[in-house]
Amino acid sequence: MALNDTIMVFAFAPIVALLLGLSSIIVPWDTLITSVVLYIVIPVVIAQLWRKALLAKGQATFDATLARIGPWSITALLATLVLLFGFQGEAILKQPLVIAMLAVPILIQVLFNSGLAYWLNRRLGESHSVACPSALIGASNFFELAVAAAISLFGFESGAALATVVGVLIEVPVMLLVVRFVNQSKLWYEAGARG
Numbered sequence: 001m002a003l004n005d006t007i008m009v010f011a012f013a014p015i016v017a018l019l020l021g022l023s024s025i026i027v028p029w030d031t032l033i034t035s036v037v038l039y040i041v042i043p044v045v046i047a048q049l050w051r052k053a054l055l056a057k058g059q060a061t062f063d064a065t066l067a068r069i070g071p072w073s074i075t076a077l078l079a080t081l082v083l084l085f086g087f088q089g090e091a092i093l094k095q096p097l098v099i100a101m102l103a104v105p106i107l108i109q110v111l112f113n114s115g116l117a118y119w120l121n122r123r124l125g126e127s128h129s130v131a132c133p134s135a136l137i138g139a140s141n142f143f144e145l146a147v148a149a150a151i152s153l154f155g156f157e158s159g160a161a162l163a164t165v166v167g168v169l170i171e172v173p174v175m176l177l178v179v180r181f182v183n184q185s186k187l188w189y190e191a192g193a194r195g
Contacts, residue, residue: 035149081168084147087156088165095162102166110171114139114178122192131189132182136175 054062085092092099117138121131147168150160182189 031153035152039148081172084161084165084168088162091157091162092166092169098162099166102163103170106167106170107174110139110174110178114175118182118189122189128182128186128189132179135178135182139175139178140171 051062054065114135118131118135121134126134147161147164150158150164154160
């Protein structure tokens with residue numbers, strides 16, 4: 001996760017600038033950097049400081065806090081998804097072909113990348129507890145950041161926001177499917193990792 005966040009901090013703005021530049025969409029660098037700071041750097045810094053403070057009080061305090069905030073984080077994610085789909089619901093229903101054209105490549109990419117990461121971890125002999133998060137991180141498209149940047153730049157009802165919402169619509173259930181597969185294939189994984 002730390003490596004993933006580090007890559008996002010340093011690579012997100014240049015990659016977005018490159019891709020938007022290829023599409024002839026001009027977004028000021030200060031807007032991209034502000035998005036990275038607001039949606040990646042500040043949350044990561046706050047989380048790390050809070051984690052350090054909790055661990056200073058002991059592992060039991062840290063574990064108890066995680067158990068308490070778990071349901072709240074899931075509720076916040078679901079509320080965000082409901083709001084996004086509420087703003088984009090009409091566009092999703094009116095443009096099923098566009099939604100399919102956005103969804104199919106995302107679906108293929110998430111399944112391919114997560115499967116590849118899981119298989120490579122098995123081939124390298126990594127433990128199952130490492131392979132699962134690795135598969136999920138490898139398949140992630142950072143749609144949470146893309147949604148935030150698209151809404152900040154183009155508004156809730158923009159085409160850019162629609163594309164990122166479709167990404168979330170596909171990525172979240174597929175990630176849950178990946179978790180289910182990884183959990184159910186633990187015996188197969190461990191037999192191959194040992195052999």
